[in-house]
Amino acid sequence: MPGIDECLLEAMTVNGARGAALIEWTSGLALGMVGEVRDEDPEATAAETAELARMAAEQRAFAALGPGSDKSGADPDEADGEPAVEDVIVTTRTCYHLLRFVDTAFDSGVFFYLWLDRREGNLALARIRLRDLCGRLALI
Amino acid sequence: MSLPHRTGVRTGRAPSLTGLADERASGALLCDAGTVYLRDGQVVHAESPVAPGIEVLLTTGGRLTADSWREAVGRTGRTGGVGRFLVDSGRLSGAELEICHLGALFDAAYFALGHGSGPRGFQRGAAHWLGPVRPVGAVAVERETRRRGELLAALWPYPQVDTEPVVLRRPDGRAPAVTPRQRAVLALADGVRTPTRIARELGRPAFHTLIDIRRLAAAGHVATPRSARPEHPDRPGPPAGSAASAPPAPDRGPGAVVFTDPDIDLLRRLRDALEAAL
Numbered sequence: 456m457p458g459i460d461e462c463l464l465e466a467m468t469v470n471g472a473r474g475a476a477l478i479e480w481t482s483g484l485a486l487g488m489v490g491e492v493r494d495e496d497p498e499a500t501a502a503e504t505a506e507l508a509r510m511a512a513e514q515r516a517f518a519a520l521g522p523g524s525d526k527s528g529a530d531p532d533e534a535d536g537e538p539a540v541e542d543v544i545v546t547t548r549t550c551y552h553l554l555r556f557v558d559t560a561f562d563s564g565v566f567f568y569l570w571l572d573r574r575e576g577n578l579a580l581a582r583i584r585l586r587d588l589c590g591r592l593a594l595i
Numbered sequence: 596m597s598l599p600h601r602t603g604v605r606t607g608r609a610p611s612l613t614g615l616a617d618e619r620a621s622g623a624l625l626c627d628a629g630t631v632y633l634r635d636g637q638v639v640h641a642e643s644p645v646a647p648g649i650e651v652l653l654t655t656g657g658r659l660t661a662d663s664w665r666e667a668v669g670r671t672g673r674t675g676g677v678g679r680f681l682v683d684s685g686r687l688s689g690a691e692l693e694i695c696h697l698g699a700l701f702d703a704a705y706f707a708l709g710h711g712s713g714p715r716g717f718q719r720g721a722a723h724w725l726g727p728v729r730p731v732g733a734v735a736v737e738r739e740t741r742r743r744g745e746l747l748a749a750l751w752p753y754p755q756v757d758t759e760p761v762v763l764r765r766p767d768g769r770a771p772a773v774t775p776r777q778r779a780v781l782a783l784a785d786g787v788r789t790p791t792r793i794a795r796e797l798g799r800p801a802f803h804t805l806i807d808i809r810r811l812a813a814a815g816h817v818a819t820p821r822s823a824r825p826e827h828p829d830r831p832g833p834p835a836g837s838a839a840s841a842p843p844a845p846d847r848g849p850g851a852v853v854f855t856d857p858d859i860d861l862l863r864r865l866r867d868a869l870e871a872a873l
Binding site: 498559560593 | 652656
């Protein structure tokens with residue numbers, strides 16, 4: 456049964472992967488980090504990334520809309536606090552940044568963060584790999 | 596149940612977490628508001644009466660049943676291998692255990708080592724029943740504890756909202772919307788429950804609930820009780836005109852407000868804001 460480090464190392468096998476982390480978006484705490492560090496203060500970077508995840512998870516603009524949800528945009532599945540957002544993707548001129556929310560059956564507020572070199576990485580494939588990885592992280 | 600016996604507590608000068616880490620000590624660092632467990636100088640767990648333990652986090656959300664948890668503790672609690680057993684028996688994945696464990700560890704450490712608490716003694720050799728899961732460096736724990744304190748102060752510098760019963764308040768129309776997680780907190784705010792009790796009932800780390808409470812208080816959704824002074828007297832007050840720029844006095848009924856203790860900082864900021872507006 457893999458732990459956090461095994462999951463992070465597996466994420467680093469994605470083509471173009473430069474760094475990976477598991478972060479609490481509720482608090483900004485990095486539970487584990489591997490790979491390259493983008494600046495001198497990786498914890499501050501983790502907290503900033505967590506702030507982006509929090510905004511995406513909590514803004515009503517991104518609440519799930521579809522069958523079974525009312526017009527207010529409130530997702531019935533969100534009663535337990537799990538965000539309706541699956542992932543957040545940021546592209547820059549040189550990198551792809553992927554944030555994937557991890558669904559745990561306890562209140563964790565955790566997301567997986569993977570960043571890639573844009574020349575080597577494939578965004579669509581990386582997203583699928585990350586989705587599968589997060590699915591296997593918890594035994595649900 | 597898991598607090599170590601107080602026998603053998605070293606007296607004299609209070610030990611420090613980093614000092615014990617430097618000497619690669621193993622044992623329980625007893626603090627005013629919790630206990631931090633060390634093994635070979637690394638932090639292996641932490642507990643605090645105000646932070647829900649890992650068993651609360653795992654069972655409240657339904658991840659483990661209370662029976663399943665009791666069985667694990669009954670079998671392996673004495674030998675300090677509950678964490679290992681939960682994974683080996685297929686009840687939890689390794690990552691799940693680590694995520695929940697680290698969440699509980701940093702949550703309890705914030706209260707044990709943070710503002711208003713501190714080390715009182717060290718019980719050498721004491722070990723926690725969970726067993727080592729994912730040890731963390733003492734420096735990282737202290738740094739995170741500091742970061743958390745600064746984060747709360749930046750959100751709303753009135754620490755009294757962390758410990759007082761949560762009282763609902765009607766905000767003005769400009770207040771930020773309530774998020775789904777905050778809605779769950781507000782649903783339990785009955786003027787009696789404190790933030791840490793709400794956290795326990797929701798099966799969430801206490802610090803995460805304090806973040807929600809500070810944000811809700813800043814937005815004016817919950818009341819900010821009177822207190823002698825804000826966390827950072829030098830910090831400028833909340834923006835003038837915001838929903839709750841003047842923390843309201845708690846509603847204790849007619850005639851209950853006694854102005855024995857004028858909040859000088861608040862009055863000064865109020866005067867400055869009025870002068871700036873004229």
